[in-house]
Amino acid sequence: MTGKVFIVGAGPGDPELITVKGRDLLTQATVVLYDNLVAPELLPPNAKKIYVGKKKSDHSMPQEEINRLLVEYAKNGEIVVRLKGGDPYVFGRGGEEAEALADAGINFEVVPGVTAALGIAAYTGVPLTHRDHNSSVTFVTGHDPDKIDWTKTGHAETLVIYMGLTTIGTIAEKLINAGRPPETPAVVVQRATTPRQHTIFTTLAELKHVVETAHLKPPATIVIGEVAALRGKLDWFEKRPLFGQTVLVTRAEGQSEEGSSQLRRLGANVLDIPVIEIQPPEDAAPLNEAIENLQHYDWILFTSANAVTKFFAALFLTNRDARAIRARIGAIGTHTAAALQTVGITPDRVAEQATAEGVVKAFETENLAGARIMLPRAAVGRDVIPNEFRRRGARVDVVPVYRTAVPLESLEKLAAVDHADWITFTSSSTVKNFLALGGRRLLEAGAKAISIGPATSETMRAHSIPITAEATTHTMSGVIAQITSALPKVNPPD
Numbered sequence: 424m425t426g427k428v429f430i431v432g433a434g435p436g437d438p439e440l441i442t443v444k445g446r447d448l449l450t451q452a453t454v455v456l457y458d459n460l461v462a463p464e465l466l467p468p469n470a471k472k473i474y475v476g477k478k479k480s481d482h483s484m485p486q487e488e489i490n491r492l493l494v495e496y497a498k499n500g501e502i503v504v505r506l507k508g509g510d511p512y513v514f515g516r517g518g519e520e521a522e523a524l525a526d527a528g529i530n531f532e533v534v535p536g537v538t539a540a541l542g543i544a545a546y547t548g549v550p551l552t553h554r555d556h557n558s559s560v561t562f563v564t565g566h567d568p569d570k571i572d573w574t575k576t577g578h579a580e581t582l583v584i585y586m587g588l589t590t591i592g593t594i595a596e597k598l599i600n601a602g603r604p605p606e607t608p609a610v611v612v613q614r615a616t617t618p619r620q621h622t623i624f625t626t627l628a629e630l631k632h633v634v635e636t637a638h639l640k641p642p643a644t645i646v647i648g649e650v651a652a653l654r655g656k657l658d659w660f661e662k663r664p665l666f667g668q669t670v671l672v673t674r675a676e677g678q679s680e681e682g683s684s685q686l687r688r689l690g691a692n693v694l695d696i697p698v699i700e701i702q703p704p705e706d707a708a709p710l711n712e713a714i715e716n717l718q719h720y721d722w723i724l725f726t727s728a729n730a731v732t733k734f735f736a737a738l739f740l741t742n743r744d745a746r747a748i749r750a751r752i753g754a755i756g757t758h759t760a761a762a763l764q765t766v767g768i769t770p771d772r773v774a775e776q777a778t779a780e781g782v783v784k785a786f787e788t789e790n791l792a793g794a795r796i797m798l799p800r801a802a803v804g805r806d807v808i809p810n811e812f813r814r815r816g817a818r819v820d821v822v823p824v825y826r827t828a829v830p831l832e833s834l835e836k837l838a839a840v841d842h843a844d845w846i847t848f849t850s851s852s853t854v855k856n857f858l859a860l861g862g863r864r865l866l867e868a869g870a871k872a873i874s875i876g877p878a879t880s881e882t883m884r885a886h887s888i889p890i891t892a893e894a895t896t897h898t899m900s901g902v903i904a905q906i907t908s909a910l911p912k913v914n915p916p917d
């Protein structure tokens with residue numbers, strides 16, 4: 424049985440700008456052929472992924488070879504997605520690929536994408552048409568300026584030039600000679616729609632100089648026309664509070680990605696570095712025993728969301744559910760309480776302060792004499808809670824339900840990071856593991872460290888990490904609030 428090829432536009436850079444259809448096809452693909460303009464986040468984990476390059480400088484794979492691969496994979500019965508930057512039929516050679524498939528009698532479909540020009544229009548504040556200014560738009564390639572009759576194209580009211588970085592001097596000259604006023608507004612945009620978008624507002628006459636002095640590199644696109652002047656008013660993307668800031672998030676596996684998406688929505692360039700891997704405890708006996716004796720406990724205190732998920736996973740494995748619990752339930756902080764809600768349990772008590780001290784405080788008035796308390800938690804942890812509760816007459820069973828490790832894959836990931844403006848630490852383990860992975864050099868290079876709360880700060884001080892700020896609410900949102908308040912309210916225009 425032969426397969427099928429889907430030529431899919433990936434959009435201009437922001438991975439969220441792919442179409443719903445394109446995204447769905449990626450989940451079905453068995454083979455994905457992609458080029459260098461495609462956002463890496465879009466690549467599906469399970470498909471065979473083939474990089475076919477296409478940078479001007481390194482023609483990693485000739486077009487004929489790409490065409491041949493598409494045909495061959497389809498003939499082998501694969502569901503092939505040919506993922507291309509922007510739109511496949513706008514300066515993408517998607518036409519040639521579709522022709523090759525048609526010639527070989529291969530079944531194919533084409534899914535459009537947001538082309539760079541449209542991404543730039545929206546994300547830099549340059550509408551391509553505007554009733555007050557123009558009624559036509561032209562997309563041209565600057566690849567070979569001699570092929571274009573600039574006396575005609577030059578009159579296009581909005582001119583979008585793809586691949587024109589190296590030839591812009593010649594193009595600008597030809598446009599001016601053809602009668603376009605030298606002071607016509609223009610923008611050059613590099614890496615549009617990504618957190619590293621760089622926009623320069625200038626004039627037609629100045630373009631060559633601007634491109635040279637700013638050392639712009641592809642992918643970059645130039646828009647010339649009166650509409651470029653609207654940018655001053657419509658530029659929302661680069662005005663978001665964290666635009667231009669690189670935030671390294673030292674994340675624990677299983678920890679929600681909510682913090683990172685919140686940072687991205689605020690405009691930050693987020694580097695997600697997992698520093699903690701959750702593994703089963705070395706000895707499962709205490710957990711199994713605690714589950715067998717579930718009826719005897721008066722309280723179960725969960726001190727992390729991980730403790731909740733791992734404890735209940737073990738409980739469910741024994742064919743029991745929440746009804747097997749007679750004890751009252753306590754949670755450290757709202758995050759752990761939310762994890763309990765996902766297994767249908769509303770905790771009887773939630774410590775407002777998400778620290779061991781906060782839990783102690785939440786039980787201040789409780790008579791604990793003779794109470795049996797289970798404390799499911801990480802294999803290694805602080806003993807503040809068991810010590811204090813035992814002192815007050817409780818019988819406390821500390822039950823390791825998971826242990827943490829340093830994910831070795833992150834060594835390489837972190838080694839590739841050359842700069843961060845901010846680093847977030849959300850637990851003592853994130854601090855220690857980040858250092859173990861070699862992260863100190865980023866701090867020494869000036870990255871500012873934000874701590875989620877007092878215990879984390881203590882560990883940071885113990886490791887001589889200067890603390891730029893400590894969150895007042897001990898959540899990732901609290902950490903983010905410290906970053907935004909440390910920055911001026913609006914980025915100054917460039």
Ligand code: SAH
Nearest residue numbers: 509510515538539585586614615642643644
């Ligand atoms: N098919 C693509 C274009 C591929 S040609 C599309 O529809 O967008 C490559 C050129 O596209 C680059 O040289 C640049 O001019 C433009 N381009 C692609 N992505 C871009 C981006 N994120 N920012 C600015 N220009 C981009």
